[in-house]
Amino acid sequence: MGVPELCAIPEARRYRLTACLQLQFPFILVLTFGPETTSPIKLPPALLERARKLTVEHDQLTTALQSDFDAKKAKRAGEISRIADALKQFEKAKSALSELQGLLESDDAEMRELARDDLEATNTQLADSSHNLSVALTPKHPFADMPCLLEIRPGPGGTEGRFFADTVFHMYKAYCANKGYRTRVVQYESSDSDGQTGSEGEIALQEAVLEVQEPGAYGLFRGEAGMHRVQRVPATEKSGRTHTSAVAVWVLPSFPENPTSESESDWDNPESDFYIDPTEVRSETMRARGAGGQHVNKTESAIRLTHIPTGTTVAIQESRSQQRNREYAWRLLRSRIAQQRREAREEVSRQLRSSVLANSQITRGDKIRTYQYQQDRCTDHRSGLDAHNLPDVLKGGETLGKVMESVQAWLVNKDIQALIADEEAAAAPKKESK
Amino acid sequence: MPRLRPSLFWQARREISPLAAQLLPACRDLESAANELRWIREHVQDTPSSVPPGLRVWNLVEKRGKGVPLQYVLGTQPFGNLEIQCRPGVLIPRPETEAYTLHLATLLSQSQHPPPHSLSILDLCTGTGCIPLLLLHALHASLPPTTALNIHGIDISPAAISLARANHHQHNPLPAPASPPLSPSHQRTLTFHQTSIFSPTLLSSLLPTLFPRSSSGLDLDLLVSNPPYISASDFARATARAVRNHEPRLALRYAARWGWCRPEDVFYARLLEIAAVLKPKRVLMEVGGMEQALRVVRMVGRFSSLLGGDGDGDGDGDGS
Structure with missing residues (x-):
């Protein structure tokens, strides 16, 4: 009787059967919704082995640092210290649990009672610490500390999608303003095909690029990449039908204005994802044919860069200064190429992983979120979070922050699963060879 | 100039703004x-004034729509990383000039080892x-402080010289005179002088x-120069209306014959004459198109004996 009801709940929404009580009624189900953040993760032995190795390394580094200080060693020790801490907590919880299990088998009835009381608390502690440990073991995204570029473009679907693209653009801009992140509009182009505005004065957006200059913005916004779907009655709709359209959001790491010595962001370093050989780029100034120089004084400052090996093209005409346009164009091109390289690498490693994970990999085509105007709700399809108060989401308020946080938690969980899969895949051939 | 379709005006009015339609003729x-309207709005936003912004935008758009x-209209033109002030009566800096000046600055700072x-x-x-100004900025940033810079600019127009001085005042990368002066050998100076390059005293008394x-x-x-190079027939036919009607003729064309060469080439003859006396290490002159470039190269040939053997005239052709 309860089972068909369960099936009716959308797949995207994860639920957990917490308790099933049988009273006079045949079934009463208590369901908890939301992302499973604290679900016990079974740590594979390979992962634990790695954590132990890193902890040993950490201890060695700390003793070495006590006698003589070395910046490189200190940095490495800082990086792996959270793994060491997490492992210590995990082992503490584990030993506590085995102690309790010993007590459960003791002859003293009172002892057994006490142990049973403690058992549940210790179990959750163990689950928490194993989760923490796997979070600590998950490598940080290499671009996570960088500022980012948000590229917003309407999907197919005509004017309505373009209006919504403008809404999405203003949503992120307002969110950054609320959070106090510095932003800069790199590109904001309306389409020429029509002159109407949306119900809230949106313009028909063709393409917009917003730079969030906060360090670490890439880590905050990387979950926002993908197709954002909108379901609403457009301003242009006469008979009140709901339309569905989509807006694509790309999140690209942005090259910081003041380069640090980090190899990832050093674009002169051929090892870096941001490195582009200048000879592979064709630069064009978009100007009319005919006499130039003193003969004309048109304000043609637009710049188009084409990366010949990949065919990636960037055109910027935002500023009156050609030099500034060229700088922006180069930065945008670098970011796009870096993202493409990273995606290509991720694709390779994704193919190595199990097929279960392949479905949840974010690619540009996936629909990630729905903004439902009639039901006043914003649903994220990955974390399964349903946020009400859609106006606050679109104003870039706290509700949007909650949605973004839920996606981050989901991304972390996904990374952990990927890590476990990788470790197991790496461990499997070793066993076979033995 | 072909007539603009009325539908284009409607489109501009509907899609961008009625102000954009007003800008269309120009x-x-x-x-x-759309771009120029955005830049006008940004300019009004960035420069505070007691006049309401809407009115200022409207005034500027009207002026621009009339072909200025x-x-x-905005009073500036970006040139490299500088915002050069522009005033009626002085030629507006062109992107081609910007491109070769930047290129020149890189050549000057990189080609010589040691500096x-x-x-x-x-x-x-x-x-x-x-x-x-752009050379001063670029070289000031890229050359080591031990290299002295001695830069001079000459123009016949008093309006140009006062504007050049105002621009220098605004974009001065050098430390203020109040700070302790550098030793004379490491000084970096830029000075502007008002005189005609045809003046007989130029070579004998000013330059030395x-x-x-x-x-x-x-x-x-x-020695670098962007002299007036447009011929009388090109001025009538090949120049843009905004250039013809609003920019100074003095900076664009020279109407009288001078000796054996064409009016539009007179400046190059005089420049090469000056070069023959000064014997600079490099010469860069902007020319208006391939034909003129070839004529100037032939002229360099005639002067080569005076220039000292190898005619190292760096012609910078632009345009068609």
Whole structure:
């Protein structure tokens, strides 16, 4: 009787059967919704082995640092210290649990009672610490500390999608303003095909690029990449039908204005994802044919860069200064190429992983979120979070922050699963060879 | 100039703004009308004034719509990383000039190892002073502080010289005079002088005071010039209306014959004559198109004996 009801709940929404009580009624189900953040993760032995190795390394580094200080060693020790801490907590919880299990088998009835009381608390502690440990073991995204570029473009679907693209653009801009992140509009182009505005004065957006200059913005916004779907009655709709359209959001790491010595962001370093050989780029100034120089004084400052090996093209005409346009164009091109390289690498490693994970990999085509105007709700399809108060989401308020946080938690969980899969895949051939 | 379709005006009015439609006669297409309207709005936003912003935008758009160059309407033109002030009566800096000036600055700072003890540069027909100012900025940033810079700009127009001085005042990378002066050998100076380059006293009295003498002529590393080069027929046919109606003719064409050469080439003859006396290490002159470039190269051939054997005229062709 309860089972068909369960099936009716959308797949995207994860639920957990917490308790099933049988009273006079045949079934009463208590369901908890939301992302499973604290679900016990079974740590594979390979992962634990790695954590132990890193902890040993950490201890060695700390003793070495006590006698003589070395910046490189200190940095490495800082990086792996959270793994060491997490492992210590995990082992503490584990030993506590085995102690309790010993007590459960003791002859003293009172002892057994006490142990049973403690058992549940210790179990959750163990689950928490194993989760923490796997979070600590998950490598940080290499671009996570960088500022980012948000590229917003309407999907197919005509004017309505373009209006919504403008809404999405203003949503992120307002969110950054609320959070106090510095932003800069790199590109904001309306389409020429029509002159109407949306119900809230949106313009028909063709393409917009917003730079969030906060360090670490890439880590905050990387979950926002993908197709954002909108379901609403457009301003242009006469008979009140709901339309569905989509807006694509790309999140690209942005090259910081003041380069640090980090190899990832050093674009002169051929090892870096941001490195582009200048000879592979064709630069064009978009100007009319005919006499130039003193003969004309048109304000043609637009710049188009084409990366010949990949065919990636960037055109910027935002500023009156050609030099500034060229700088922006180069930065945008670098970011796009870096993202493409990273995606290509991720694709390779994704193919190595199990097929279960392949479905949840974010690619540009996936629909990630729905903004439902009639039901006043914003649903994220990955974390399964349903946020009400859609106006606050679109104003870039706290509700949007909650949605973004839920996606981050989901991304972390996904990374952990990927890590476990990788470790197991790496461990499997070793066993076979033995 | 072909007539604009009325539908284009409607489109501009509907899609961008009625103000964009007003800009169309000057801008000729939707995209640049939209861009220029945005730049006008940004300019009004960035410069505080007691006049309401809406009215200021409207006034500027009206002026631009009547064909006044945007650079005169806004009063500036970006040139490299500088915002050069522009005023009616002085030629607006062109993107081609910007491109070769930046290229020149990279060549000057990278080609010599070890970096030279001093660099001296003379810009003739300097106008807004954009070329020497950008060179000063670029070289100041890229050359080691041990290299002295001695840069001079010359123009016949008092309006140009006062504007060039105003631009220099606004974009001065050098430490203020109040701070302790550098030793004379490491000084970096830029000065503008108002005189005609045809003046008989230029070679005999002015220039020798600006640059130290060397064994063959004067110690000059670079002679650069963007002289008036448009011919009378090109001026009537090939120039844009905004240029013809609003920019100074003095900076665009020279109408009288001078000796054996064409009116539009007179400046190059005089420039080469000056170069023959000063014997600078490099010469860069902007020319208006391939034909003129070839004529100037032939002229360099005639002067080569005077220039000292190898005619190292660096012609910079632009346009068609």
